[in-house]
Amino acid sequence: MLTEILKAHQPFQPVVLFDPTQDHLYPMDLTAANTALTHDILDDEQRFSDYVTNLLATHHAVFGIGGYGEHRTIYSRSAHFDTGDEPRRFHLGIDIWGPAGTPVYAPMDGRIHSFQFNDNYGDYGATIILKHVLDGVPFHTLYGHLSVADLEGLEVDAPVAAGQIIAHFGPLKENGHWPPHLHFQLIIDMEGKAGDYPGVCRYSERARYLANCPDPNLVLALIA
Template identity: 90%
Template sequence: MLTEILKAHQPFQPVVLFDPTKDYLYPMDLTAGNTELTNDILDDEHRFSDYVTQLLAKHNAVFGIGGYGEHRTIYSRSAHFDTGDEPRRFHLGVDIWGPAGTPVYAPMDGRIHSFQFNNQMGDYGATIILKHVLEGITFHSLYGHLSVADLEGLSVDAPVAAGQIIAHFGPLHENGHWPPHLHFQLIMDMEGKMGDYPGVCRYSERARYLANCPDPNLILAF
């Protein structure tokens, strides 16, 4: 039902600004099929960040995008994704790769559901979650890998307007030690969680998580 409601309300305000008539968005591949992305690069956050920057420059791209429903090997760089018998490798959001400090905008009206600094290697870093209601249906949008300064002065249930700047891409040392980017994810049921929700799940659990996390491109429209 949410999928049809989102389709009916398109287009939404952009989450990041670009000109679709002339700006190129490079489709990022972070699967095992990308043989350029070696362990030597992944194990060094600065080399990994340089790799992304150089890749976007090579293709004259404003942003790199992609990742929803992508099975990624890159999460082996962090023990955060390797708890339990089966590691988490299946990505549930869309990543938008670009320079630290890039503004992030609310795509629609909402309220702040929760926020948190998830300060662990490989985690979201600074995270904001918004709550939205369309046609009586409640759902949430999650923004991960933000600047820590964006959490200052926030309060739960504060209103957020469509088109309002809510955050910025965070630098390496405060975004979970990832190359600067935004993780954008839709979530219907937060399952009681505050300031955090899995953005990567086990492959065996993908059906359940995909049912709760619709395709973010319904809003992004990349």
Template identity: 70%
Template sequence: MLSHLLQRHQPFQPVVLYNPLQDKLLPMDFTAANTALTPEILDDVRLFSDYVSEELAHHHCRFGVGGYAEHRTIYARSAHFDTGEEPRRLHLGIDIWGEAGTPVFAPLNGEIHSFRFNDQHGDYGATIILRHHLEGFTFHTLYGHLSLADLKDLQDGQKVVAGQQIAQFGNVEENGHWPPHLHFQLIIDMEGLQGDYPGVCQYSKREKYLSNCPDPDLILQMITPSSYPHV
């Protein structure tokens, strides 16, 4: 239902500012197929950050983008994703890779559902979750790996308008120790959670989580063939 609802209301305000007619986007692969991502790189956030920056510069791209429903090997870098016999590896959002300090905007009207500094290695770091209502349907958008300063003076229930800047990409020390990027995720049912919701799930639970977390590109409109005309 949410997918059809969002399709009817497109386009939304951009979550990050880029001109699809001028700015190139680099599709980035963080699965086992990307053999350039060695364990040495993944184990050192400075090397990992350099890898992302160099890839963007090499392709003359402002942002790297991708990752929804991607089965990723990169989560082996953090014990945060090890849950018993089956670790979490299936990514539930879209990542937008870019420079720390990149502004983040609300794509549609809403309110602050919750926020938190999820300060574990590999976690979201500074996180904001918005609640939205469309045609009587309630859903949420999650913004992870933000600047810690973005959480200052926030209040649950605080109104947010479409196009309003709500945050910026955080640096390594405040974003869960990742190269600077935004994790953007759609969530229908928050399941009672506050300031956090899994952005990565066990592969065996993919049907449940992908159903509750539809493709974020329904809002972003960034993952299309026309997004990469010259890469």
């Protein structure tokens, strides 16, 4: 139902600003197929960040885009994803890779559902979750890897307007120690969680999570 509602309400306000007539978006591959992304790079957060920066510069891209439904081996860099019998490797959002400080905008009207500094290595870092209602159907948008300063002064249930700046890409030390980027995710049911929701699940649980986390490109419209 939500998928059809989102299609009916397209287009939404952009979450990041760029000129589609001249700015290039580079499709990022963070699966095992990307053999250029070695363990030596992944194990050094600055080298990983430099890798992304240089990749975008080489391809003259303003942002790197991708990740929804992607099975990523890169999460082996953090014990945060290795709890339980099966590690979490299946990505549920779309990542937008770009410079720290890049503004993030609300794609539609909503309210602040929750926010939190998820300060674990490999985690979201500063996180904001908005609640929206379209055609009577509630759902949420999650914004991860933000600047900690963006959490200051926030209040649960405060209104947010479409096109309003809500955050910025956070630097390495504030965003879970990842190259600067935004993790954007759609979530229907928060399952009682606040300030956090899995952006990566176990492969064996992908069907359940994909049903609760529709394709973010329905809002972003960044991938043709």
